Amino acid sequence: MxxxxxxxxxxxxxxxxxxxxxxxxxxxxxxxxxxxxxxxxxxxxxxxxxxxxxxxxxxxxxxxAGDGDGPGVVQVRERRLAYFGPLDGGIMDVDDLTQLTLDPTSHPDPSWILSGVGGQRIAIPVNAAGADDLFDIFAGLPGIKTAAVLDVLERTPDAQVIVWSRARPVLH
Known part of the structure; x- marks a missing residue:
């Protein structure tokens, strides 16, 4: 069959x-x-x-969702995001995420750039295995518009695009 x-x-x-x-x-x-x-x-x-x-x-x-044929594997467990790639990777708590960027110029495939507290950055190819789980993570970010994320992903711009950024708290 x-x-x-x-x-x-x-x-x-x-x-x-x-x-x-x-x-x-x-x-x-x-x-x-x-x-x-x-x-x-x-x-x-x-x-x-x-x-x-x-x-x-x-x-x-x-x-x-991508085809899942890209480099690396994405895992999401208990609001902790992990990317295991052939050359790099990283682990980040979803609550520590401060900025989400789409980088269409990364090689070999476009990548999501996740920036965290303290300058931590993880680049995840949009077609990595398990990258479709990122949709639920992104949809849960405060103030994000999922339609805007999908539009940026489909039209693939020429330069990096900041899709979401956390509002910085005012200290005084």
Whole structure:
């Protein structure tokens, strides 16, 4: 069965699997809402709403996900981000993150540059294995707009772009 789909089609379906599942939930809820009676009609429409909201979030996550063929591995455990690359790497707490930059000029692939407290910097290729987990980390940053992150990632600018920066506290 693994040979039934071409590798490109299999990769496409795998990348968009959550969107397909959300669509199936929405279709099931619509069927339920149209064929049920009494209070069950509203339950079907509630399932449609859940499928639609889930699908909207899944589309953003699928747009962010890379192919995972880039150098290195990203791991996220208990709000601690770790990148293990062939030449460099690092570990940073998500709460210590002060700036997020996209560097399209890095070699061999564009990279996310994460800057932390005390000048710590980690460069993570956008297509590293596990880099799709970064979407949830980035979405949780205060004041970030995920649509802006996706737009910068898709249009690939010519120079570094600061996508997010933490507001510096005023000391006095």
């Amino acid at each position: 693994a040979d039934f789909f071409r590798p490109e089609a299999r990769a496409f379906l795998w990348r968009w699997r959550e969107v397909l599942a959300a669509g199936a939930v929405a279709i099931f809820g619509l069927w339920w809402g149209l064929n049920a009676t009494g209070m069950n009609v509203w339950l079907g429409y509630l399932i449609v709403a859940i499928g639609v909201f889930w699908g909207a979030a899944a589309v953003q996550r699928a747009r962010f």
